[in-house]
Amino acid sequence: MLATTEEKSSYVSRFERLDGEGPLSSPAWLRAIRRSAFAKFDTLGFPTTRHEEWRYTSVASIARTQFAVGGELVPADLDLSDYTFCEDVCNRLVFVDGRFSAEHSNIVPSTRGVRITNLAQAFDTDPTTVESHLAQHACYENQAFTALNTAMMEDGAFIYVPKGVVVDHPIHVLYWSTAPGEPAACFPRNLIVADVSSQVTLVETYAGSPRSAYFTNAVTELVARDNAVINHYKLGREGVRAYHVGHLQVHQSRDSDVTSQVFTFGGSLVRNDIGAVLDGEGARCTLNGLHMIGGTQHVDNHLRVEHAKPRCDSRELFKGILDGKSRGVFTGRIIVREDAQKTDGKQTNQNLLLSDDAMAYSKPQLEIFADDVKCTHGATIGQVDKDALFYLQSRGLCMETARSVLVYAFASESVGLVKMEPLRKQIERLLFECLPQGHRLADAL
Secondary structure, eight states: OOOOHHHHHHHHHHHHHHHHHOTTOOSHHHHHHHHHHHHHHHHHOSOOTTSGGGTTOOOHHHHHSOOBOSOOOOOOOOOOGGGOOOTTTOEEEEEETTEEOTTTOBOOOOSSSOEEEEHHHHHHHOHHHHHHHTTTSSOOSSOHHHHHHHHHOOOOEEEEEOTTOBOOSOEEEEEEEOOOSSOEEEOOEEEEEEOTTOEEEEEEEEEEOTTOOEEEEEEEEEEEOTTOEEEEEEEEEOOTTOEEEEEEEEEEOTTOEEEEEEEEOOOSEEEEEEEEEEOSTTOEEEEEEEEEEOTTOEEEEEEEEEEOSSSOEEEEEEEEEEOTTOEEEEEEEEEEOTTOTTOEEEEEEEEEEOSSSOEEEEEEEEEEOOSSOEEEEEEEEEEOOHHHHHHHHHTTOOHHHHHHHHHHHHHHHHHTTOOOHHHHHHHHHHHHHHSTTHHHHHHHO
16 A cells, blocks of 8 residues: 555655755765665555555554654753663664764774774765665665665664674664654664674664654664674663664675574564575574563564575574563564575474463464475464463462563573673563562562
8 A cells, every 4th residue: 555645744855855965865876775765665655454564563553643754853861871781891872863972872992993883974984885785685675664764764873893803892772762742753774794704792772762652663784794793682672652663684695693683572563574695605594582562562573584595504583472462473484595405494483472362473484495405483372381380389489470480481591592691681670570570580580
């Protein structure tokens, strides 16, 4: 369904401004990409539940809302201590309402050629790298929100790790939305390039005012060249009235190793599109996720892993914990191209329903065009084991504590995969805050 004129009006005015005077509008090649992307969004419009890829997720509330875009917003005096970690050693890029905030950021100058900056600045410092990769991996031809982000992007994180360099400390990119007054929208765009035999750990956090209505449409492109290693985490802590649509696109070369883990706790409507192309022999890709939601929250994780070359491995493990009247959606697709012999892929989706009104939809898929592969997939949707619950109660635990123990046990596999201890502790704290008697369980553990 095409977007109506009313639905597109705020985006049209924003695009016209960017096309003429935005900070990223000067290079001719970028203006061409912007115009192509907006034309594609104009043609596609917002997806509806008639589209198979959006069958269980309605974005009508996003399409109907007139979000303020491109306003002159001044970064507020924010206390972000609850959203940061590794204060002394972590490079941190902070964006407030989509704009880079130098006063909240902490960038340690590198002597080894590592570039950590905002995308607008990178057009001056790294024009060749940006032009080579920006909008080259996250395809917008059939994805309306990616097209909208590509047309509207103004700023985001740019990280480049040179050949052979190992970045010792994590890099944290924090997006905070204040949405003062009327509902507002921002379009973060992140580009991360790890050159040959380099290593880097990156954390993306999306958060905002708990009582404000706002829309975040984010796109991240991760490029791992030969033998590069990237550990990527995405932590969703959006406000309860917020909308979040994110697209992570990974492109891997020979013998590269990329791990991406997404944890979602906040947001009214959250959609995570995750794509990976294993375009080099021997590449390894691991995608994990966990969401814990309640009330009327809706989280949709949509994966597409493409094995394009031989002898590549992929692993996906996504878990959902749903309470109240919440909805969880998982669509996972592994595609094995004709030449991708010796592929080894495994996909698992598990959902735990904590109420009779919560619902989960799961659709794992395999598309295999090669004949020498090993691929499996599976999905489960269930409730708390009554026998296990009875056993814990018989050992003296109350009903709420016993349920919390079992829910934590279900989530602990995903949380335990987080290698960064400060981030793992932050995720555990968020998990305990969602559990009845969670504070007692946290003390006990």
